[in-house]
Amino acid sequence: MLNLEKEVILIMFIAVIILTTLVILYFRIKHSGKIEKKEENLLEDIKNIINSSNPEQKIYKLIENEKKKIDLVNKDVKKVLNIMDNLLEKLPEEEIEKFAKSKDFELYQKILTKFGIGE
Numbered sequence: 875m876l877n878l879e880k881e882v883i884l885i886m887f888i889a890v891i892i893l894t895t896l897v898i899l900y901f902r903i904k905h906s907g908k909i910e911k912k913e914e915n916l917l918e919d920i921k922n923i924i925n926s927s928n929p930e931q932k933i934y935k936l937i938e939n940e941k942k943k944i945d946l947v948n949k950d951v952k953k954v955l956n957i958m959d960n961l962l963e964k965l966p967e968e969e970i971e972k973f974a975k976s977k978d979f980e981l982y983q984k985i986l987t988k989f990g991i992g993e
Contacts, residue, residue: 892933896920916940952989959991 897920923932962970973979 892937948989952991955986955989955991959986 897917919936923929923936926932962973965973973982
């Protein structure tokens with residue numbers, strides 16, 4: 875029984891950390907002005923979860939829903955990056971070399987690698 879209590883405490887502790895992180899992230903995004911009114915529902919969802927009878931299960935569901943949203947955005951980003959990479963290849967050779975020598979090129983490669991493009 876003691877191990878079960880420790881597991882419940884650990885799950886609750888992790889849930890609090892996740893919720894705190896989500897709330898901090900929400901306020902950073904909101905403060906930067908990059909959030910629309912419809913996205914304010916996330917904070918309301920978090921408040922409702924905290925007050926619910928089974929917060930652990932609802933937290934996991936909320937996290938899964940947010941992961942799905944992120945995956946959809948990442949899919950779109952990857953598609954756009956592919957398009958941009960193909961367009962960049964059509965530039966004159968001297969422009970490509972100039973870009974390859976710039977400090978922005980390292981970031982460009984890092985992002986392409988992150989999304990598995992050009993490997």
